[in-house]
Amino acid sequence: MEITTGKPSFLRNILVRVLFFCVFIFLLRFVYVVIIRGGSCDAADFCFFSSPENFNFAGSGAVRIGASSVVVDSVGSSSSTALRDLWTSKEWRKSVDYHSAIFQDLIAQGYLSPGSKALCIETVSGQDVFALKEVGLPDAIGISKKKSPPLVVSGQAFRQPFKKNTFDFEFSGAGGLDRSVRPLEFASEVCRTLKPEGFLVVHTASAKDMYSFNSFLSLFNCCRLVRSREIDGPDSSMPSIREIVLKKESEMILSHGTAKKPHSTSVNMCSVPGYKQELIRKAEPLITEEPLKPWLTLKRNIKNVKYLPSMVDISFKQRYVYVDVGARSYGSSIASWFRKQYPKQNKTFAIYAIEADKTFHQEYQTKKGVTLLPYAAWVRNESLFFEINRDPGHKNVAGGRGMGRIRPVQSSTNFVGDIDKIRGFDFAHWLKNTVSERDFVVMKMDVEGTEFDLIPRLFETGAICLIDEIFLECHYNRWQKCCPGERTSKYQNTYSQCLELFTSLRASGVLVHQWW
CATH class of the missing domain: 3.40.50.150 (Vaccinia Virus protein VP39)
Incomplete structure (x- = not known):
């Protein structure tokens, strides 16, 4: 009878257990790599096989294998861990x-x-x-x-x-x-x-x-x-x-030029689409009756103004431009109103200050973001007389220097006061060469009666189509503060003519506001 010691069976059991343990480790590693980390199984992960192509693992953080696996395969070993961590995050997925x-x-x-x-x-x-x-x-x-x-x-x-x-x-x-x-x-x-x-x-x-x-x-x-x-x-x-x-x-x-292009501004009529007409209908109503106390009425009216950027989004404009025609001092309207009160939607505006009175020119040299045009806005390029009233009660300018207005050199005048010979420029031509319909253009105009020359010229050239919003002070023979029942002789136009000017601007698709 042959007697066995049992040692081979013991060794075989040990080897089988070790083998099963190794298989368990590899399976555990495979589950970790593919399910937990969401990656594919490759040699670097100590796997013997990879997951089938186009196989999707369910659960949050899983990465779909298939067409996008080329992305995983192209990642270098040094950055693969960081990228896989990103690609398996819930928010990224x-x-x-x-x-x-x-x-x-x-x-x-x-x-x-x-x-x-x-x-x-x-x-x-x-x-x-x-x-x-x-x-x-x-x-x-x-x-x-x-x-x-x-x-x-x-x-x-x-x-x-x-x-x-x-x-x-x-x-x-x-x-x-x-x-x-x-x-x-x-x-x-x-x-x-x-x-x-x-x-x-x-x-x-x-x-x-x-x-x-x-x-x-x-x-x-x-x-x-x-x-x-x-x-x-x-x-x-x-x-x-x-x-x-x-x-x-x-x-x-x-x-062949049939693709969509901006509307031409070479004609005097602007195309007014329905959405622009609707914006104008939403604007504050014009003051149709001549106010007995114009300064007080117009200053109160500013509270009713519906600014264009408060009604629409101006994000997709090429540039943002503010033109102050008749700017006077920097603090007159640029600093005190436009930069503080106008809703700019966090856009940076290019600012142009047009002022003929040389008294104000020097202060603009230190103002960043403002381009001064030291001339008079006019209907053509020519020399002009600039008439400046003496106003002893005027507190903003030394020497009582009041508002100025322009007259062609050829015109005769019996004006008593300061008269300077200045250069006038074709404002409409300048505007058409400075801005485009893709720009958002805001304008303030206070030109002491010259608006009755400039506005028709803007219509004539089509430059009016380039203006999105305008704040206009219209000058007329208003009642005088000093003398009840008497009108000023400084301006010849009437309030009804001013109202007609405002109405024509709104009819042309320009959102105009009555300025003070």
Whole structure:
């Protein structure tokens, strides 16, 4: 009889247990890598096999493997951990899912095609780029000031590092164009890099009123509007946004000049769209009856003024310009009213001060952000007489220097007071060469009766179409404070003529207010 010691069985049991333990460790590692971290299983993770392609793990923080796996595979080993931590965060994944739903809808509508070359402009961390890759656009790329490879390259919206006609589709997420300080350059770069017949989709928290919406459309003259609608925003801080879909016109259409262009300002009649007429209807009513105490009435009326930026969004304008015609001192209206009271929506305005009286010129040399034009606004370029009244009771200017007004040199006058010979310039011509319809232009005009020359000239040249809002003081033979029942002889026009001037401006689509 053969006797066994049992040692081989004991060793075999030990080996089997060790083997099972190793298998358990590998399985545990696999579960950690794929389910907890959300990554794919590779050699660096000590795995023997990887998950099937296009397999989705349920649960928060999971990364979809498939079309977007090329992103994971292209990440260097030194940055893979940080990126995977970002890509598996709940907020990042939520944003990806939001954009994926947006892009899938665009695909269904025919505005986006799988395999297209796509660009995401001013993307933050590349969630929109990642979403594009997931829905079948592996060549999608993003640009931002801060690069985030492999999804986002370094670049700026108004200076894209790409050749002409590169992309079939471009996307600007919520806040991208809204935050741009160069919206026209933004639009120009889109027109350059987007292929003809390509689509641009913009998400914006602005453009919710017709004034802002039309300002937006005027930026993209290479494109035509396809669709505009309100959709849910990405988060609670932006519950709703506007989605605007534009299509770039073909090169043939652009070359024939039939693409949408700004309205011409070479004619004396402005096109007044319905939304502008509605804004004017919302404005404070004009004072139709001549006030017995004009200074008091007009100063009280300023409380009723409906400023244009308080009614509409001015975000999509190219520039913001304030022109003070008859500015006098810096503190007269620029510092005391425009910079303190006018609602500018946090925009920086270029300020032009037009003042012929040389008494005020020196103080403007130290004022930043203000360009002084030391001339008289007039209907043509010519020399003028500048008549300055002596007013001993005037406290703001030393020597009792009162308001001045201009007269052509050829005209005869029996005026008694200070007379300077000054240079007058064609104000309407200057305005047309300084601003455009894409700019937001605010004007204050206090020119001691010359408004009856300047306003008709603005109509004649079409320059009136460039002004969005104007604060106008109209001078007429008003009742004198000193002498009840007597009118001043300084001005020949009547209050009814002033009212006619205000009415014609509003009829032309200019939001005019009665200034004091």
